[in-house]
Amino acid sequence: MRPVPEHGEASLALIDHIHPKALALGIDAQSAEQAISLLAERLEALGYVRSSYADAVVKREATMPTGLPLGRAVNVAIPHTDPEHVIRPGVALGVLSAPVDFANMEEPDELVPVGVVFLLAIDDKNKQIDMLQQIMEAIQDPDTLSGLTSARTAEEIRSLLG
Amino acid sequence: MARQKTILFACGTGVATSTAVNATVTEAMKARGLTFNSVQCKATEAPSMAENADLIVATTPVSSSITIPVIKGLAFLTGIGKDKALDEIEAELRK
Numbered sequence: 099m100r101p102v103p104e105h106g107e108a109s110l111a112l113i114d115h116i117h118p119k120a121l122a123l124g125i126d127a128q129s130a131e132q133a134i135s136l137l138a139e140r141l142e143a144l145g146y147v148r149s150s151y152a153d154a155v156v157k158r159e160a161t162m163p164t165g166l167p168l169g170r171a172v173n174v175a176i177p178h179t180d181p182e183h184v185i186r187p188g189v190a191l192g193v194l195s196a197p198v199d200f201a202n203m204e205e206p207d208e209l210v211p212v213g214v215v216f217l218l219a220i221d222d223k224n225k226q227i228d229m230l231q232q233i234m235e236a237i238q239d240p241d242t243l244s245g246l247t248s249a250r251t252a253e254e255i256r257s258l259l260g
Numbered sequence: 261m262a263r264q265k266t267i268l269f270a271c272g273t274g275v276a277t278s279t280a281v282n283a284t285v286t287e288a289m290k291a292r293g294l295t296f297n298s299v300q301c302k303a304t305e306a307p308s309m310a311e312n313a314d315l316i317v318a319t320t321p322v323s324s325s326i327t328i329p330v331i332k333g334l335a336f337l338t339g340i341g342k343d344k345a346l347d348e349i350e351a352e353l354r355k
Contacts, residue, residue: 162272162303162320168338176337178276203277203319204334223275223300230280238339 112189112232113259117144120190121252127192130165130200130212131156134177137190137217144188146219151183155217165200165210166237172213172247174237175200181221189229190217193249214246232259265353266297268313269333270322274302277319281336285317288346294353315352317345 120140127133138152158179165175177200197211216233220226236242236259245258267285271278278300286298301309306322316322317333331348335341 158272164272164277166334166338167340169340176276178273180273181275203272203337204321204332206321218276220273220275220279223279227279227283230276231283234280234284234337234339237337 110228111260112229112236113256115187115189115229115232116191116259117146117188118252119144120146120188121255122190122192123249123252123255125192125194126196127194127198130159130175130177130198133192133194133198133212133215134159134217137192137215141188141190141217141219146184146186146188146190148183148185151179151219154179154183159200161206163201163203163206165202165212167202167208167210168237168243170243171211172197172243173200173210174214174216174243175210175212176216176218176233178218178220184219184221186219187221187226187229188219189233190219191215191246191255192217193246193255214243264295264297265314266299266312267349267353268306268309268316269298269300270303270306270316270318270320271300271333272303272320274300274305277333277337281317281319281333284336285333285346285349289349289353292346292350294350296353315349317349 192215197213199209202208269278303320315329319333335345
């Protein structure tokens with residue numbers, strides 16, 4: 099368990115931004131679009147995003163992809179879209195049973211095999227800096243990433259991102 | 261004192277990855293004793309906004325018509341090549 103800060107506001111860990119029902123392990127997706135749709139459905143059902151969100155993310159992914167090449171067999175993608183489709187901020191996390199290809203953010207002609215998807219609902223960039231930085235820290239830490247890739251239970255994820 | 265330079269952070273939506281990169285670069289440059297003005301934009305807005313900036317840090321491809329230096333920002337998301345990218349930014353800020 100994470101210790102509760104003694105003074106001031108409790109700082110939120112990354113897992114605190116991920117609703118338990120927005121955490122999906124062992125997803126069977128055949129494509130990036132399927133993985134995004136499945137996670138977007140959960141965010142919509144939980145009231146984080148509007149019904150326009152899923153299509154907007156898929157469309158954006160086609161022109162401005164979000165696959166992040168980490169030089170690993172299993173990499174990460176951070177699909178998201180414009181704030182107008184978001185009701186309140188949050189993250190859906192999907193761990194795929196087998197990687198699917200996302201296009202590389204920096205080199206859209208290249209494909210990146212992705213096994214961990216952070217689907218972001220961002221409505222105000224100035225208020226979500228911590229959340230974004232926590233995701234980057236998780237992505238850049240090899241142990242966390244390996245843990246996410248092999249996690250089988252929500253509890254394992256909780257301990258990695260708590 | 262030299263004029264404070266402006267870095268334009270560009271990404272797909274101008275809200276997510278450019279925010280994370282902006283925060284990382286601001287922190288790292290502060291540690292190197294450098295401050296700058298930061299502006300975030302969508303990659304599609306970069307050509308028009310480049311007029312008022314000294315360099316661009318972009319996580320997505322930006323138009324080749326841009327004449328100010330463009331530094332690739334993906335390193336700040338993946339962690340791979342981060343120090344080299346920071347050195348490049350520092351060199352531009354010290355010009």
